[in-house]
Amino acid sequence: MTKLRMISVMCSIVALSVGLAHEVRAADAAVPAGATPAITTLDNLQAAYQGESNAKARYEAFAVKADEEGYKSVAALFRAAAHSEGIHANKHGAALKELGVASQATVEKPVVKSTQDNLEAALGGETAEKTSMYPAFIKQAEADKNLGAARSFKGAMASEAGHVLLFKEALGNLNEWKAAGQEFIVCQICGYTAKNTATLQKCPVCAAPRLKFDIFK
Amino acid sequence: MKKAACLLFLGCQILVILGFWGWNHVYHPMGNQLTGDRIGQLLAYGRLAGLLAAFAILLQLILIGRGRWIGRTFGLDRLTHLHHGVGFALVSLLLAHPILLTFGHALQADVSPWAQFIDFCRSWEDVLAAVIGLGLLLGAVAFSVAVVVKRIRYEVWYATHLTLYLALALAFGHQLSVGSDFTDNRWFRIYWIALYAGAFGSLILNRGIRPLLDFVRHRFVVARVVEETTDVTSVYIEGRNLPVFPVEAGQFMTVRFLAPGFRWEAHPFSMSCRPDGKHLRLTIKQLGDFTRRIPKLRPGTRVFIDGPHGIFTARHNASNKLLLIAGGIGITPIRALAEEFVVEGREVILLYGNRNKSAVVFEQELETLVGSSAGRLRVVHVMSDDPAWIGERGRIDAERLARLVPDVLLREVYLCGPPLMMKSVRSALARLGVSRRRLHDERFAL
Known part of the structure; x- marks a missing residue:
């Protein structure tokens, strides 16, 4: 009797997990009936994919410029941020795929100025994404019950908050950031970006372990 | 009052754990994970299951830690049975x-x-060790099921249960290295380490340091071994300063005889006489491999004692009239209690059930005790399967209880015997209207 009860409990747990997992995929794939909401989330995903893809290209160009101007640590930060934006673009692309839409982006040639200007431009873009763009996208995706898109937007927003802090710090200490030495980690799973410290053993956003971090220096 | 305080303390720990967990997942960088998408919920509730499992394991250590205070509050037999229940629920x-x-x-x-x-096992720190620990934990639970249904020997079960400490050590690392609740919250981490320290500290104190101090202080040694019946043996233990060894009639102790063939196993046995400050007596029936070797024990063997334990004592009695009921080898604590109550001047009826007369232990001793009790002790033997017996024959059921003990409702009842016998006597007493509060029983079987 006890054995039967234990087997029954085990089956329930597996069934619950499989059921929840299936529900997530089903909810992600569902295009809500009705007029505009589903289309809006789709638009938002495409806009976010476009934005992240361009940000990746822009930061890669900024990193080259920072290297040219001798800002080694700033260059490392831009490379880390570019990698992070690439991960976000992939996440948004996967969410688009779930909706049956291929991801496409028109990557424009970045406008590259001085490193200080580039940092200010990056800070402005990230702040806008963090404070207005992604919160609106998340709200819409949740209203559409598109959980996959909402998660993709939330992950990107959490990372952009980290980018804002790092760009602010670099701008405030531009001379000290000339020397190499600053190291940054980027979580391979969610794109979370932070300074590389020994105490950071796990990604605070997605809980991935340190082995899943890419290091930029 | 003590029980309420213990339960309140336990409830507070659960609330603290839920509080930290809730805080971590409500104020999460990805938003409220408890009301968010299913991925967030799977992760949040998966972590909660882990936290509660670890807490339940620590509770298990407390339950079998043989702490004197908690043992005297709840009764070690009940704590042990709760330990079994929690163990299976833990799965x-x-x-x-x-x-x-x-x-x-x-x-x-x-x-x-x-x-x-596979990624967990390869890339996540300490998780492979935790998976091995989980395997050991589940294996130990499976062996516990097997020992309950008598598929394996007690000794095998005991050995497998010891691997649980290795399992706990293997599983501990991943909690702090990859457990999000602890990596992201310093205070929760400190609290968690304190919980572990408290549980293991209690275990080490009560099962290691305290018995070791008693061993050094009293230097227990087997004085003599006496055959009571063909399959029951009494072991007399002497030691220094025995008058200050805090044992009471009705209590039991976990005993390890330091002799070849005995030293690797510790077993619980009841005191079978009232403590007299000169010796302790354990009366043991040959029920398994270990107990079958007891008659071969030699005087002079040193004894390591963990105890005494149990609340099946005269201290918890509030009546001048008592009914003691023993079944088979359950007579051991009842024999000690009968003597204790007679010395206290109380009026006692002892119903002693056995299969047949040859199984009766302490027949002569009980007669002597009756003779010296000035009429305060009456012993009634009940044989369930002895056609030659001219006294009471059959089971100790409601009809027999009502006939032999007409004032049963005025008495406190002490009951010890095999599980099935105790179950049927408990229900007979309930049918007669005996309140559960007036019934004291001790359950030793797994």
């Missing part, structure tokens, strides 16, 4: 934790659950 939490987290992380990383499980 669902132990399984839910890895399953929910595997599915949650697999969805998050967009890989299959199997690929995620």
